[in-house]
Amino acid sequence: MRAVRSDPEAAWPPPISPDETDEERDTRLEQEREAKRVSDAIDLALNAERESKKKSVHGAKILLLGQAESGKSTILKNMQLHFSPTAFHAEAELWRPVIHLNLVRSANFILNLLSPRSSGTTSPTSNLLLDDTVRRLIFSLAPLKSVETSLTKRISGSAGTIDNQYKSNSIDNPYAHYNPAKAPEIAVRSGAGWKGLLKFRRQSGAVSSPEDMQNRRIINACADDIVTLWRNPDVQEKLRQEEIYLKDQPGFFLEDVERITKEDYLPTPDDVLRARVSTIGPEEHRIPMESSLENGNGKDWIVYDVGGDRSQRAAWAQFFDTVTVIIFLAPVSAFNQALAEDETVNRLADSMKLWRMICTNKLLASVDLILLLNKIDILDAQLKAGVQFSKYVTSYRDKPNETEAVSKYLLDMFTALHKQHSPSKKRKMHPHLTCAIDTKATAVVITHIQELILIKTLSQTNIL
Incomplete structure (x- = not known):
C-alpha cells in the first residue's frame, strides 16, 4: 500500500489562508475547478476504455519482459503499427x-x-x-x-x-x-x-x-x-x-x-x-486485428507490458499461468552500463539473471519463449567507436571486437542458459537480433511471432 504523504504542501485542495484576498480566492477556486475537470475527464476516458475492453474478444496473451529501457514499449508500438495501422496513425x-x-x-x-x-x-x-x-x-x-x-x-x-x-x-x-x-x-x-x-x-x-x-x-x-x-x-x-x-x-x-x-x-x-513514456506498474494493451488476414479468428491480442525496474519485478508472476508466449528483451548495448537502481550491477549481467529466472520457472514450462537481443544498432556503433566488449565481459577474452562475433557470443550464452535451466526439453526458444526502431526488420520478427501463436492455437484445438 502506498504511504500517505504528510507534507501539508502536497494536500489537495490546499488549506485556505486566513489572510486570503479576493484575487487569491478567485485563483484558488479556478484551480479547484480545473482539477475537477481533469479528474472527470480521466474518469470518463478510463470508463470508455473499460467498456471497450468488455466488448472485445481476446485471443493470444503476450507478456513483454525485460529490465527497464530494454525496448518493451517500442516493440509494443511496433505491434500496434503492424496490426492496427489505421488506429496507430489516428493516434499519432x-x-x-x-x-x-x-x-x-x-x-x-x-x-x-x-x-x-x-x-x-x-x-x-x-x-x-x-x-x-x-x-x-x-x-x-x-x-x-x-x-x-x-x-x-x-x-x-x-x-x-x-x-x-x-x-x-x-x-x-x-x-x-x-x-x-x-x-x-x-x-x-x-x-x-x-x-x-x-x-x-x-x-x-x-x-x-x-x-x-x-x-x-x-x-x-x-x-x-x-x-x-x-x-x-x-x-x-x-x-x-x-x-x-x-x-x-x-x-x-x-x-x-x-x-x-x-x-x-x-x-x-x-x-x-x-517517443518515451515510462509506465509504473503492469499495463494491459489490446491490439485489434484490422485485417481479417492478420488473425483468422478475428480476436484481439492482449499484451501485458510490465515494469522492468527491480521494484516492479515481483508483479511478473501473476501473469505466468495465463500467458500464451513471453517476449523477453535483453538490450545488448547495455554491456558497459550499470542499473539505475543499483550502480554495482551490470545491466547485461542483470538481463542474463532475469533470463535464467524465466527459463527456470516451472509455470512457464509449456510457454514459448521469444528472445530479442535488442538495440543491436547501438551495440554496433559502440564497438565501431572503439569500446572494448572484453573490458566489461572478461570471459570474451581476445575474440574480435566486432558486432557479428559479439552478438554470436551473446546468443550462445543466452541459448546455453535456456538449455541448462529449462524444466522442459521440448520447449523451444526463438531468438532474434533486433533494432526496435527499425520498423521493416521488426515487422519480420512480429510476423514470426504471429506464426508461432497461430501454430500454438491450432495445436491446442487439436487441428495440428
Missing part, C-alpha cells in the same frame, strides 16, 4: 506533447548540467569555462522549465514543480529521480490512461488549449537556441567528460529540432516509436 497526434516533452527534458537536462547548482556524483560543472554564447543560451532557454512543468501536468495530471521533482526519488513523483548520467523521463502510473485523456480532450474540442498553444509557441521560438546549445563544442565536451550519451537514450530528439518544433508538426510513425 496524441504523441506530440510527449515528443515535445522528451525534447524539452533533454534540453533542460543539459542546462541543469551546466548550472553551477548542478549536483551529483560527477565532477563539478564549474570546471567548465562557459563562454558568452553558452551563458546567453542558459538565459534564453530558461522558459523551457515552465514548458516542461506544463507538459508534465498535461500528460500525467501532476502539477508538481520541476525543482522538487528533480530532488525526489519517490515513485509517486511523475519525474524519474535525477540521474547525472541521463536525462530524466516522464513516468505515469499504469491505468492512468494518458492517451485516453488526450483523446477525450481532442474529441471535446479542448486538445489545443491556450496553454498548449503557448507551449508550442515557446518551443518554436526556442528552436534555434536549442540547436545551438546541442551543437556547441563546449557542451559536447562536457557531455563527453561526464560520459553522458544522450543519443543512445530513449526519447532523443535533439537532432530533429527544426522539424518537430514547427507549429504544424505531426508525429511520424518513427517519431512515435522513439
Whole structure:
C-alpha cells in the first residue's frame, strides 16, 4: 500500500489562508475547478476504455519482459503499427506533447548540467569555462522549465514543480529521480490512461488549449537556441567528460529540432516509436486485428507490458499461468552500463539473471519463449567507436571486437542458459537480433511471432 504523504504542501485542495484576498480566492477556486475537470475527464476516458475492453474478444496473451529501457514499449508500438495501422496513425497526434516533452527534458537536462547548482556524483560543472554564447543560451532557454512543468501536468495530471521533482526519488513523483548520467523521463502510473485523456480532450474540442498553444509557441521560438546549445563544442565536451550519451537514450530528439518544433508538426510513425513514456506498474494493451488476414479468428491480442525496474519485478508472476508466449528483451548495448537502481550491477549481467529466472520457472514450462537481443544498432556503433566488449565481459577474452562475433557470443550464452535451466526439453526458444526502431526488420520478427501463436492455437484445438 502506498504511504500517505504528510507534507501539508502536497494536500489537495490546499488549506485556505486566513489572510486570503479576493484575487487569491478567485485563483484558488479556478484551480479547484480545473482539477475537477481533469479528474472527470480521466474518469470518463478510463470508463470508455473499460467498456471497450468488455466488448472485445481476446485471443493470444503476450507478456513483454525485460529490465527497464530494454525496448518493451517500442516493440509494443511496433505491434500496434503492424496490426492496427489505421488506429496507430489516428493516434499519432496524441504523441506530440510527449515528443515535445522528451525534447524539452533533454534540453533542460543539459542546462541543469551546466548550472553551477548542478549536483551529483560527477565532477563539478564549474570546471567548465562557459563562454558568452553558452551563458546567453542558459538565459534564453530558461522558459523551457515552465514548458516542461506544463507538459508534465498535461500528460500525467501532476502539477508538481520541476525543482522538487528533480530532488525526489519517490515513485509517486511523475519525474524519474535525477540521474547525472541521463536525462530524466516522464513516468505515469499504469491505468492512468494518458492517451485516453488526450483523446477525450481532442474529441471535446479542448486538445489545443491556450496553454498548449503557448507551449508550442515557446518551443518554436526556442528552436534555434536549442540547436545551438546541442551543437556547441563546449557542451559536447562536457557531455563527453561526464560520459553522458544522450543519443543512445530513449526519447532523443535533439537532432530533429527544426522539424518537430514547427507549429504544424505531426508525429511520424518513427517519431512515435522513439517517443518515451515510462509506465509504473503492469499495463494491459489490446491490439485489434484490422485485417481479417492478420488473425483468422478475428480476436484481439492482449499484451501485458510490465515494469522492468527491480521494484516492479515481483508483479511478473501473476501473469505466468495465463500467458500464451513471453517476449523477453535483453538490450545488448547495455554491456558497459550499470542499473539505475543499483550502480554495482551490470545491466547485461542483470538481463542474463532475469533470463535464467524465466527459463527456470516451472509455470512457464509449456510457454514459448521469444528472445530479442535488442538495440543491436547501438551495440554496433559502440564497438565501431572503439569500446572494448572484453573490458566489461572478461570471459570474451581476445575474440574480435566486432558486432557479428559479439552478438554470436551473446546468443550462445543466452541459448546455453535456456538449455541448462529449462524444466522442459521440448520447449523451444526463438531468438532474434533486433533494432526496435527499425520498423521493416521488426515487422519480420512480429510476423514470426504471429506464426508461432497461430501454430500454438491450432495445436491446442487439436487441428495440428
